[in-house]
Amino acid sequence: xxxALTAYSCMTGLIEPGDxxxxxxxxxxxxxxxxxxxxxxxxxxxxxxxxxxxxxRLSDVTPSKEAVTYAERxxxxxRVAEVVISESDxxxxxxxxxxxxxxxxxLLPNAxxxxxxxxxxxxxxLPADPNASAARIREEIFERAxxxxxxxxxxxxxxxxxxxxxxxxxGCSGMDAVSDCRGQKDLFGRTLEVTxxxxxxxxxxxxxxxxxxxxxxxxxxxxxxxxIAIGSGEGIETIAPDECLFMGAMMRRE
Numbered sequence: 001x002x003x004a005l006t007a008y009s010c011m012t013g014l015i016e017p018g019d020x021x022x023x024x025x026x027x028x029x030x031x032x033x034x035x036x037x038x039x040x041x042x043x044x045x046x047x048x049x050x051x052x053x054x055x056x057r058l059s060d061v062t063p064s065k066e067a068v069t070y071a072e073r074x075x076x077x078x079r080v081a082e083v084v085i086s087e088s089d090x091x092x093x094x095x096x097x098x099x100x101x102x103x104x105x106x107l108l109p110n111a112x113x114x115x116x117x118x119x120x121x122x123x124x125x126l127p128a129d130p131n132a133s134a135a136r137i138r139e140e141i142f143e144r145a146x147x148x149x150x151x152x153x154x155x156x157x158x159x160x161x162x163x164x165x166x167x168x169x170x171g172c173s174g175m176d177a178v179s180d181c182r183g184q185k186d187l188f189g190r191t192l193e194v195t196x197x198x199x200x201x202x203x204x205x206x207x208x209x210x211x212x213x214x215x216x217x218x219x220x221x222x223x224x225x226x227x228i229a230i231g232s233g234e235g236i237e238t239i240a241p242d243e244c245l246f247m248g249a250m251m252r253r254e
Contacts, residue, residue: 003227008032009210010220012047021051022140025220032222035141038230039149040223042207043137045170046117047219048153049127056083057122070099080113080123087111087125105238106170108157127153130171131235138173150174150230154204167204169236175200176233199228200236 010028015021021043029035049055063071063078067085071078074094081099085091088101088111101111103126112126127133130153138151153171158164169177177200184192207221 003225005206005223005225007206007210008222008224009218010222011218012220014217015047015050015219017050017053017055019051021048022137022144024051025137026141026145028220029222032224035145035147035149035222036224037148038224039147040175040203040226040228040230041137041141041149041151042203042221042223043134043151043153044211044219045112045126045130045153045155046114046124048130048133049124050118052127052133054125054127055118055122056125059121070094074099080110080115083123083125084110084113087113102241104170105236106168107244108155112155112170126155126170131173132171134171134173135234148174148230150228150233152177152200152203152207154200154207156208165208167201167206167208169198169200169204172200172236173234174230174232175228177201177235178237 008031010025010031012024012028015024025041025043026035035041058077058079061079061082063082067082068078070076070085070091071081075096084099084101088099088103090102092100092102092107094100098109101108103111113123115123118124134151134153138149141147141149151173152169154167155170156165157168159166177198179197179199181192181195181197186192203223206223210221211218
């Protein structure tokens with residue numbers, strides 16, 4: 001049986017601190033014929049963090065000695081380094097302009113702190129709790145639009161030894177972000193032993209094609225038509241650093 005999906009861009013206008021993100025989503029869903037049951041609402045983290053008041057003015061930041069040391073080593077603004085450190089669970093290392101950090105069970109540059117699509121003189125960290133934000137928006141959509149949906153909060157990330165960025169899900173409510181394929185058979189009847197599909201990340205990359213990375217002003221995409229159970233599944237499953245191929249290999253070298 002053939003399957004197809006449709007992705008609709010939602011132009012919300014410029015998001016400001018304190019904006020009601022759910023109202024913006026519902027109000028921008030006209031091109032999709034409004035929100036429908038079974039939709040997957042994909043939200044860019046920077047817009048969500050802005051609405052939640054996470055914008056930080058660099059003029060208000062006083063760098064610590066640790067931040068100054070990192071800034072000198074990796075050619076960064078020490079105020080940015082200070083915010084990155086405060087947002088990180090652990091700093092692993094870095095390259096010029098970026099610190100490599102562990103945050104909420106994932107490895108990412110600058111702990112997700114970003115100056116793009118932020119007003120001059122400001123930077124925007126990730127939403128404080130992307131899973132909780134996804135759950136809240138999902139509940140509000142059900143209350144206001146009477147539709148049962150899943151909500152993903154996404155970011156764009158680089159990948160080891162690859163040029164460019166693609167989408168990754170950092171917050172999820174209403175669906176399983178990872179599908180376990182273990183126990184299924186491959187084309188030749190062999191049992192899959194380790195394969196899991198990062199469905200949330202695949203959807204995030206699909207949405208990124210419409211959202212863009214510059215001035216498109218499309219922080220929300222509605223994905224429709226996927227055969228995915230809506231209504232259960234919360235959060236993003238992660239693995240311990242020593243179980244990760246990249247982090248595990250680095251740790252074994254130390």
